[in-house]
Amino acid sequence: MTLVVKNLHAKVKESGEEILKGVDLTVPTGEVHAIMGPNGNGKSTLVSTIMGYPAYEVTAGSVTFDGEDVLNKSVTERARMGMFLGMQYPAEIPGVKNVDFIRQAMNATQPDGKPVPVMQFLQELNEAKELLQMPDDITDRYLNVGFSGGEKKRNEVLQMMMLKPKLAILDEIDSGLDIDALRIVANGINHMRTPQFSALLITHYERLLEYVKPDRVLVMVDGRVVQSGGPELADELEEGGYAKFEQLRKDGVHE
Amino acid sequence: MNQELLEQVQVASQHQPAWLQQKRQLATLRSTDLPIDHWQEPMVDCWQKRPNLTKTNEQVTTSPAGYVDLPIFIAAEQYPELLQENLMEKAIDWQANQINALHLALLNGGRFIYVPDGAVVKQPIELAYSGTECNYHNLVIVGANAQVTIVEQVHAQNDQPSYVGTELLLGDSAKVDYYQSNTFIADHNWESVRAYQAGDSLLNMYVALFDRHHLVGDFHSNLDGDGSNANFKMVGIATHDQLQEINTRIDNHGLHTDGEILQNGVVKDQAVLNFHAVGKIYQGAHQSASNQESRLLTLTAESHGEADPVLLIEDNDVNAGHAASIGQVNPDQLYYLQSRGLTLMEAEILLTKGFLLPVIEKFPDQHLRERTINELLERLGVQ
Amino acid sequence: MSQEEDKKAIQKFSQEHYEYGFHDDVQPIFSTGIGLTEDTVREISRRKNEPQWMLDIRLNAYHQYLKMKLPDFGPDLSKLDLSQLRYFQRPTDHVARSWADVPEEMKTTFEKMGVPEAERQYLAGATAQYESEVVYANLKRDLSRHGIIFMDTDTAVQKYPEIVKKYFATLVHPDDNIFAALNTAVWSGGTFIYVPKGVHADEPLQSFFRINAENTGQFERTLIVVDEDASVNYVEGCTAPVYSEDSLHAAVVEVFVKPRGFCRYTTIQNWSPNVYSLETKRAVADENAVMEWVDGNLGSKVTMKYPSVYLRGRGAKGTMLSIAFANGKVVDQDTGARMIHQAPDTSSTIISKSLCRAGGVCDYRGEVKMDENAHGSSSHVECDTIIMDDDSSSDTIPLNKVAVGDVAMEHEAKVSKVSEEELYYLMSRGLSEEAATKMIVMGFIEPFTKQLPMEYAVELNRLIDFQMEGSVG
Numbered sequence A: 001m002t003l004v005v006k007n008l009h010a011k012v013k014e015s016g017e018e019i020l021k022g023v024d025l026t027v028p029t030g031e032v033h034a035i036m037g038p039n040g041n042g043k044s045t046l047v048s049t050i051m052g053y054p055a056y057e058v059t060a061g062s063v064t065f066d067g068e069d070v071l072n073k074s075v076t077e078r079a080r081m082g083m084f085l086g087m088q089y090p091a092e093i094p095g096v097k098n099v100d101f102i103r104q105a106m107n108a109t110q111p112d113g114k115p116v117p118v119m120q121f122l123q124e125l126n127e128a129k130e131l132l133q134m135p136d137d138i139t140d141r142y143l144n145v146g147f148s149g150g151e152k153k154r155n156e157v158l159q160m161m162m163l164k165p166k167l168a169i170l171d172e173i174d175s176g177l178d179i180d181a182l183r184i185v186a187n188g189i190n191h192m193r194t195p196q197f198s199a200l201l202i203t204h205y206e207r208l209l210e211y212v213k214p215d216r217v218l219v220m221v222d223g224r225v226v227q228s229g230g231p232e233l234a235d236e237l238e239e240g241g242y243a244k245f246e247q248l249r250k251d252g253v254h255e
Numbered sequence B: 001m002n003q004e005l006l007e008q009v010q011v012a013s014q015h016q017p018a019w020l021q022q023k024r025q026l027a028t029l030r031s032t033d034l035p036i037d038h039w040q041e042p043m044v045d046c047w048q049k050r051p052n053l054t055k056t057n058e059q060v061t062t063s064p065a066g067y068v069d070l071p072i073f074i075a076a077e078q079y080p081e082l083l084q085e086n087l088m089e090k091a092i093d094w095q096a097n098q099i100n101a102l103h104l105a106l107l108n109g110g111r112f113i114y115v116p117d118g119a120v121v122k123q124p125i126e127l128a129y130s131g132t133e134c135n136y137h138n139l140v141i142v143g144a145n146a147q148v149t150i151v152e153q154v155h156a157q158n159d160q161p162s163y164v165g166t167e168l169l170l171g172d173s174a175k176v177d178y179y180q181s182n183t184f185i186a187d188h189n190w191e192s193v194r195a196y197q198a199g200d201s202l203l204n205m206y207v208a209l210f211d212r213h214h215l216v217g218d219f220h221s222n223l224d225g226d227g228s229n230a231n232f233k234m235v236g237i238a239t240h241d242q243l244q245e246i247n248t249r250i251d252n253h254g255l256h257t258d259g260e261i262l263q264n265g266v267v268k269d270q271a272v273l274n275f276h277a278v279g280k281i282y283q284g285a286h287q288s289a290s291n292q293e294s295r296l297l298t299l300t301a302e303s304h305g306e307a308d309p310v311l312l313i314e315d316n317d318v319n320a321g322h323a324a325s326i327g328q329v330n331p332d333q334l335y336y337l338q339s340r341g342l343t344l345m346e347a348e349i350l351l352t353k354g355f356l357l358p359v360i361e362k363f364p365d366q367h368l369r370e371r372t373i374n375e376l377l378e379r380l381g382v383q
Numbered sequence C: 001m002s003q004e005e006d007k008k009a010i011q012k013f014s015q016e017h018y019e020y021g022f023h024d025d026v027q028p029i030f031s032t033g034i035g036l037t038e039d040t041v042r043e044i045s046r047r048k049n050e051p052q053w054m055l056d057i058r059l060n061a062y063h064q065y066l067k068m069k070l071p072d073f074g075p076d077l078s079k080l081d082l083s084q085l086r087y088f089q090r091p092t093d094h095v096a097r098s099w100a101d102v103p104e105e106m107k108t109t110f111e112k113m114g115v116p117e118a119e120r121q122y123l124a125g126a127t128a129q130y131e132s133e134v135v136y137a138n139l140k141r142d143l144s145r146h147g148i149i150f151m152d153t154d155t156a157v158q159k160y161p162e163i164v165k166k167y168f169a170t171l172v173h174p175d176d177n178i179f180a181a182l183n184t185a186v187w188s189g190g191t192f193i194y195v196p197k198g199v200h201a202d203e204p205l206q207s208f209f210r211i212n213a214e215n216t217g218q219f220e221r222t223l224i225v226v227d228e229d230a231s232v233n234y235v236e237g238c239t240a241p242v243y244s245e246d247s248l249h250a251a252v253v254e255v256f257v258k259p260r261g262f263c264r265y266t267t268i269q270n271w272s273p274n275v276y277s278l279e280t281k282r283a284v285a286d287e288n289a290v291m292e293w294v295d296g297n298l299g300s301k302v303t304m305k306y307p308s309v310y311l312r313g314r315g316a317k318g319t320m321l322s323i324a325f326a327n328g329k330v331v332d333q334d335t336g337a338r339m340i341h342q343a344p345d346t347s348s349t350i351i352s353k354s355l356c357r358a359g360g361v362c363d364y365r366g367e368v369k370m371d372e373n374a375h376g377s378s379s380h381v382e383c384d385t386i387i388m389d390d391d392s393s394s395d396t397i398p399l400n401k402v403a404v405g406d407v408a409m410e411h412e413a414k415v416s417k418v419s420e421e422e423l424y425y426l427m428s429r430g431l432s433e434e435a436a437t438k439m440i441v442m443g444f445i446e447p448f449t450k451q452l453p454m455e456y457a458v459e460l461n462r463l464i465d466f467q468m469e470g471s472v473g
Helices: A043-051 A075-080 A098-108 A117-132 A148-165 A179-192 A232-240 A243-251 B002-012 B018-033 B039-048 B072-077 B080-086 B098-105 B330-341 B345-361 B366-379 C004-015 C038-047 C052-067 C106-113 C115-121 C135-148 C153-159 C160-168 C178-187 C421-428 C433-444 C453-467
Strands: A004-011 A020-026 A032-036 A056-065 A083-086 A167-171 A198-202 A216-221 A224-229 B068-071 B108-116 B125-129 B133-143 B147-155 B162-170 B175-178 B188-197 B200-208 B214-222 B228-236 B241-252 B260-269 B272-281 B286-296 B306-312 B319-329 C147-150 C192-197 C221-226 C232-238 C251-257 C262-270 C277-283 C290-299 C302-305 C308-311 C319-329 C332-335 C338-341 C345-357 C361-370 C380-387 C394-402 C410-416
Touching: A004 A043, A004 C106, A020 A043, A020 A056, A020 A198, A020 A224, A032 A232, A032 B162, A032 C380, A043 A056, A043 A075, A043 A083, A043 A167, A043 A198, A043 A224, A075 A083, A075 C421, A083 A148, A098 A117, A098 A148, A098 C433, A117 A148, A117 A179, A148 A167, A148 A179, A148 C277, A179 A198, A198 C453, A216 A232, A224 A232, A224 C004, A243 C290, B002 B018, B018 B080, B039 B098, B039 B188, B068 B162, B072 B080, B072 B108, B072 B133, B080 B133, B080 B272, B098 B133, B098 B162, B125 B133, B133 B147, B133 B175, B147 B162, B162 B175, B162 B200, B162 C421, B175 B188, B188 B200, B200 B214, B200 B366, B214 B228, B214 B260, B228 B241, B228 B272, B228 B345, B228 B366, B241 B286, B260 B272, B260 B306, B260 B345, B272 B286, B272 B319, B286 B306, B286 B345, B306 B319, B306 C410, B319 C394, B330 B345, B345 B366, B345 C232, C052 C178, C135 C147, C147 C153, C153 C160, C153 C192, C153 C221, C160 C221, C178 C251, C178 C277, C192 C232, C221 C232, C221 C262, C232 C410, C251 C262, C251 C290, C262 C277, C262 C421, C262 C453, C277 C319, C290 C302, C290 C332, C290 C453, C308 C319, C319 C361, C319 C453, C332 C345, C345 C361, C345 C433, C361 C380, C361 C410, C380 C394, C380 C433, C421 C433, C433 C453
Parallel strands: A032 A198, A032 A216, A083 A167, A167 A198, B108 B133, B125 B147, B133 B162, B147 B175, B162 B188, B175 B200, B188 B214, B200 B228, B214 B241, B228 B260, B241 B272, B260 B286, B272 B306, B286 B319, C192 C221, C221 C251, C232 C262, C251 C277, C262 C290, C277 C302, C277 C308, C290 C319, C302 C332, C308 C338, C319 C345, C332 C361, C338 C361, C345 C380, C361 C394, C380 C410
Antiparallel strands: A004 A020, A004 A056, A216 A224, B068 B108, B306 C394, B319 C410, C147 C192
């Protein structure tokens, strides 16, 4: 379940602007990696590109998951490979009930193609809802419609727990959450951690990483990974900010 | 009837360039073959009985630097090709209906503005005019990459119905900000502002419909070139037994075009205000957008009107929507304001301002914003 | 189809003797044949044994029809030749087709939708009668206990002439439009429902139960009267495609809801793509009455339908919930609603959802009118369209006209293709593009489907599912 990104270059289709300028990273199976960095430097673009968001176009480089090429696959296929992207701004789908959608998505990603039995589904759903301390009616509401920012994020984590991906990529799952909600969401993520599960977390603040201890921390500046280190790198950044990386960005240099 | 009129037109235009004489005569003759509806009738009737053909005393003031600004008949002599090709052809089509044809036939004044390619005119050009012309016409041609702000304030002084027509022709990547606030003294009047836009051009139109008489308004843009955008923002007030019939339309022909119409109107007493807004996206105009918002605030039980936004969509790769509402002042808001010491009248005025202000606030020029707000307050009878 | 089968079918389904004889080598011929004359109208009335007043209504309408022209707006009706239609049919005219003659596409649709065998034959026109007598008998007993009258309109003219006479053609006048005039002249079949004061019909009344060859047809006339404080739910049509030889269906529906009464009229039509469905549906709601139209137009060649509610009494309420699906190049769905506010404190809601693909056209034509008496009234209109591909198009043409100032009228519309954002989101969770598209479409029409009786909702689900197949890529 190793994710390998090599020299990934990507641009915005409509404007032609290049955002990713040669990203290299590897997330081995069972590890949690955190990507940090100033806003507007390509973190979201990176994960969206990995998941096949139509607005971006890859101009060079490769992405493989467990040795299999990812970039030549459709969005659907990437999900069925076991990848999950928790989005920063999840779309609202009116008229579609949360529970119906989760059920259908689960059935679509079952390895043996057989639908999950109803009782099992409901049980898992209730357990996940409880763990995430979500109100009962959340599953009967329409998918993300009228959800507060925090509710949307928790709904992403709920889906992740139900779909059980091999690789979870979470794009600023901590933004808009208060302390309590943050702890709950972290709980959900930690609940998934097994030797077969990998995660790539984009965080803006360091706080999430106090609860979900990463194995590795990467810093992204100007469309590239400019530094990587152990969990202590996060503490460093929390204290010193991104100032020293600003300099690196201005010089166009990376380690 | 037409023969008599024809003779009068011949006399009135005798010193004008040959091409213009012929065009005016042709328009006179053809007019009765063209379509007419009940909105046009009162005016057409009146003009045919008592045509007003007096010409203004046109004088050329010092030529401004960087662009051309001339009275229209003088422009007809100095720029015959430009005018022959563009006067009431591309935007306001003289052959579209009777009133347009007669407008051309009985033309008695106007301005010609020509901003050459690349010119950026910093100072707003004021099309301010106060006179007795019934048929006053402005032709504005803006070249490629040129920019200009036009402020039109025509105060018609004739008690005969008047038609003020303005054509805006925008070249590639031209940018025009157009403000309009005209007044009349006749009972029935007609206003037409029509634009033709080439690729990547931008037209922002801000119209204040604050006159106190019956008015038919016709506002239109043809987004012909790819990437062209038109933004119409209109505010109107109708009081007493005034009738305002406002027709607005944007046609999206090119790719990536965007047409936005925002109209807020207030009606009082027994007045009637009708907003008809149409956005048409033609097939092939991929990735285009069309949005219309027409809102009417009714201040009295007898005031009323129509808000009919229409979407005609032939392409699917689009973003289109519209909204309309007709309704009264929110009684909770009225109550709240009164409970803080305002009289009913003061509260109403505040809420009316609050209804129109969001649109006026989008006028980018500070002076014009203030001027429009003052006109609004005056119109509401507050100052 | 052989002569033998022909004979057998006719013998099986006809209920009466033939006055015109029966020839071995040709099909029975009736004098009414093709085209419409005053004699045809008289013949129709005579065969039904109608009282003079009904014949008078027909003749009056016929003369009105001769004076009228086709509508000057909407879809192209030039290929509809009114002089070529058969205006009077008996069960024997519904020549039973053999299952072998049913078009393949229809059979496949039935298969995919899981329509039961017995139903398939009926819907395909291979039998002229649905075997529902037993079910219907029980229902009839229940209803009569409460005094609810539910029968076909022909029988109602015979059995309850006072009620019919009081209401018939008082809401939809023959001069309203040419098809209303035509229908009033040659109508046959349709539903008649009368619900007495204070009575609530618990179960929905379904047109299905009283259908048989005698009373389905092109010119059904439906009359529903809901007396004070009573309520009824009427459901007609079905989601499975119905093959019709007749190319014109011009039904007229008149609904009267008396003070504090409630009526919901649900229709789902899925005509084969040779059918012109040009219906006039009108309701009037008195004081504090509620009228709800639920309208699903899933298929036809051309549909022109603008159900309306005249809010005549103070506090009356009108609702329209509709979906239109224009699937294919020849399809033109021109639908909408009209809410006419004629009294104070009335309210109306219109929610319209349209989908068009493969060159289909779906246009919304609506009208909200508030006259001088409509003080304190309110209206809310929401019409959304999804144009699924480049070949299709849609117009949204609302008319919002108020004659008084103390009202609230709101209207919103959106036209777009299936949202790329939404597609991406669903696909990123493992759904295929097709499944994601279906899900978005079902979500789009959900406000409509959740108002349907369960069986219809399930069928509708399956139908859209099937129609969407192969719609992607």
